[in-house]
Amino acid sequence: MRLSRYFMPILKENPKEAEIVSHRLMLRAGMIRQQSQGIYSWLPLGKKVLDKVCGIVREEQNRAGAVELLMPTLQSAELWQESGRYDAYGKEMLRIKDRQDRPMLYGPTNEEMITDIFRSYVKSYKNLPLNLYHIQLKFRDEIRPRFGTMRSREFLMKDAYSFDLTKDAAVHAYNKMFVAYLRTFDRLGLRAIPMRADTGPIGGNHSHEFIILADTGESEVYSHKDFVNFDIPAVDTDFDDVAGLQAIFEKWTSVYAATSEMHDEAAFDAIPETDRLSARGIEVGHIFYFGTKYSEPMGAKVQGPDGKEHLVHMGSYGIGPTRLVPAIIEASHDENGIIWPASVAPFDAVIINMKPGDEACDRISDSLYASLGNAGKDVLYDDTDERAGTKFATADLIGVPVQIIVGPRSAASGEVEIKDRKTGARETMTAEAALNRIL
Ligand code: ATP
Ligand code: MG
Numbered sequence: 001m002r003l004s005r006y007f008m009p010i011l012k013e014n015p016k017e018a019e020i021v022s023h024r025l026m027l028r029a030g031m032i033r034q035q036s037q038g039i040y041s042w043l044p045l046g047k048k049v050l051d052k053v054c055g056i057v058r059e060e061q062n063r064a065g066a067v068e069l070l071m072p073t074l075q076s077a078e079l080w081q082e083s084g085r086y087d088a089y090g091k092e093m094l095r096i097k098d099r100q101d102r103p104m105l106y107g108p109t110n111e112e113m114i115t116d117i118f119r120s121y122v123k124s125y126k127n128l129p130l131n132l133y134h135i136q137l138k139f140r141d142e143i144r145p146r147f148g149t150m151r152s153r154e155f156l157m158k159d160a161y162s163f164d165l166t167k168d169a170a171v172h173a174y175n176k177m178f179v180a181y182l183r184t185f186d187r188l189g190l191r192a193i194p195m196r197a198d199t200g201p202i203g204g205n206h207s208h209e210f211i212i213l214a215d216t217g218e219s220e221v222y223s224h225k226d227f228v229n230f231d232i233p234a235v236d237t238d239f240d241d242v243a244g245l246q247a248i249f250e251k252w253t254s255v256y257a258a259t260s261e262m263h264d265e266a267a268f269d270a271i272p273e274t275d276r277l278s279a280r281g282i283e284v285g286h287i288f289y290f291g292t293k294y295s296e297p298m299g300a301k302v303q304g305p306d307g308k309e310h311l312v313h314m315g316s317y318g319i320g321p322t323r324l325v326p327a328i329i330e331a332s333h334d335e336n337g338i339i340w341p342a343s344v345a346p347f348d349a350v351i352i353n354m355k356p357g358d359e360a361c362d363r364i365s366d367s368l369y370a371s372l373g374n375a376g377k378d379v380l381y382d383d384t385d386e387r388a389g390t391k392f393a394t395a396d397l398i399g400v401p402v403q404i405i406v407g408p409r410s411a412a413s414g415e416v417e418i419k420d421r422k423t424g425a426r427e428t429m430t431a432e433a434a435l436n437r438i439l
């Protein structure tokens, strides 16, 4: 992408409304724009990162055996009256009427709708286990939307729903998501700690929140320090291995970790003081097992091997991609801007042509841009007439992992400079060597 043809509205000034660094940097880098309170457009640069995050979430859901579909954002109130949650959900739910005066709502979550889909088609235990998910917008009329897309009213959620014949099978389904979550957050460059959690309006009795430690987090959390060194389950983890997954779950829940709602002072105090971690955290994912809470009122039953009808055991599993983008920034930035982990970076590299119009600068920049593009790399080419200093500041701000700096002096001798955004290390080399470094 040539920057001269792109849409990346960089802000020079620090926006006053932004209280935390991720919000400030997302606005300054032209990633998002607030359209009304807690409702955001994702501008091109932000959309690229969001898509990368969703891509990793999707890959790990699929690896764990979940199946993707897409449900609508608007739902009929009837389904929620069936489960009993229509009145219970309260003011966070945005209620709407259509032209026939039928009550509708903008879905804050999808347990009812997925249960309705399930009961319409699945009649036998032979079709289980089943886990269906989508990545779709939600709306919650938060009392205090803030921190940009960290707590917005409209936000993207990956929500998965599992269906099983028995509680034991449902626990295995829960463990699959537990492991998928560990892998997902790790691939996003984050260390998330699973913590015993309150189930809130989703309900149920077995639940973990995945929390990233950050000073700007809204949750108060207490945990053992050991989590920092736990191994992430490998890419070839066998998701059908019931005992294997249970062992991973037990390892990751063997030491203390709880949010303030579930905090057990005595258990925490039993940990040696130097191993205690009392911090702030950001909830990036939340998984629930809730048994027959929805299958019972909504009549989601399958025929078991015994020929009898059984209510299905369910769980639901949420991740917030539009919250993860700022969470990644909170975890990875410096005074000059964002430092994207390569896995979610909006571009693989940025070519900074310091002097467009200079024959050698143009020749080398154009040729690197073409070669990298042909090799399938996604490269941003700063071919604008801005001052070199402004270009460097922009490249640092948007956090692309590698910068290729093409200046008139070195270009004349066929050389460029490569800068690593994270370490700041610079190295001069031939254009060809730079190409090979990135390919
Ligand atoms: P919170 O405690 O932050 O209000 P929640 O517990 O209400 O979140 P869940 O119902 O567990 O949220 O939803 C699953 C995931 O959706 C959360 O873990 C989070 O990543 C994301 N999420 C929830 N609310 C928001 C929001 N207002 N803005 C952005 N992401 C959100
Ligand atoms: Mg909430």
Ligand code: MG
Pocket (backbone or CB within 6 Å): 283
């Ligand atoms: Mg919560």
Ligand code: MG
Pocket (backbone or CB within 6 Å): 200, 209, 283, 285, 286
């Ligand atoms: Mg939650």
